Amino acid sequence: DAKTTQPNSMESNEEEPVHLPCNHSTISGTDYIHWYRQLPSQGPEYVIHGLTSNVNNRMASLAIAEDRKSSTLILHRATLRDAAVYYCILFGGAGSYQLTFGKGTKLSVIP
Amino acid sequence: EAQVTQNPRYLITVTGKKLTVTCSQNMNHEYMSWYRQDPGLGLRQIYYSMNVEVTDKGDVPEGYKVSRKEKRNFPLILESPSPNQTSLYFCASGSLSGLRVDGYTFGSGTRLTVV
Numbered sequence: 086d087a088k089t090t091q092p093n094s095m096e097s098n099e100e101e102p103v104h105l106p107c108n109h110s111t112i113s114g115t116d117y118i119h120w121y122r123q124l125p126s127q128g129p130e131y132v133i134h135g136l137t138s139n140v141n142n143r144m145a146s147l148a149i150a151e152d153r154k155s156s157t158l159i160l161h162r163a164t165l166r167d168a169a170v171y172y173c174i175l176f177g178g179a180g181s182y183q184l185t186f187g188k189g190t191k192l193s194v195i196p
Numbered sequence: 197e198a199q200v201t202q203n204p205r206y207l208i209t210v211t212g213k214k215l216t217v218t219c220s221q222n223m224n225h226e227y228m229s230w231y232r233q234d235p236g237l238g239l240r241q242i243y244y245s246m247n248v249e250v251t252d253k254g255d256v257p258e259g260y261k262v263s264r265k266e267k268r269n270f271p272l273i274l275e276s277p278s279p280n281q282t283s284l285y286f287c288a289s290g291s292l293s294g295l296r297v298d299g300y301t302f303g304s305g306t307r308l309t310v311v
Contacts, residue, residue: 128305189238
């Protein structure tokens, strides 16, 4: 299985942008890059996904490196509600639909 | 509202007493899955189902059973629970045609304690 590497934890000040990195050097050509987050005491929540191009939605932006070996989830203005564990997951390649979670990055937001 | 509903939210039971955790989704999703989450081990997949009557093992299926008789329901059955099955359980669903782009929707979780 293609693996991802994320920092264990990051901190951000409230209302500042946050850049959460993810390395996936063994990504295959058909793997989608998905991001989920898990707020305390809740189930994981889909955030954003992409294949090759940068993507934006109401929650975040996803910047994908040209060689696709890394990506960055961007929260434009962190709020206290964004404090969560963020998971970067490779998904959907070769018809595989198993969502395999790593340890993720625990984001703390400082008021 | 589109959602995945798990019941119960909390359950304390004794070793060996059969139990079922229910999961229901109202989005007509083909794909459903069960995960357990443990400190230090993260989220691990137990079983998944690609459609009605089609189920397959995930990474940690031992001690669990599932069934998929209807599209909307995917119950998790513990025939003889043991203390090492004390965990936080999540059900998830997704549209097969849109899984790559829409991802999964997760339930709110069931915290199970086996004493």
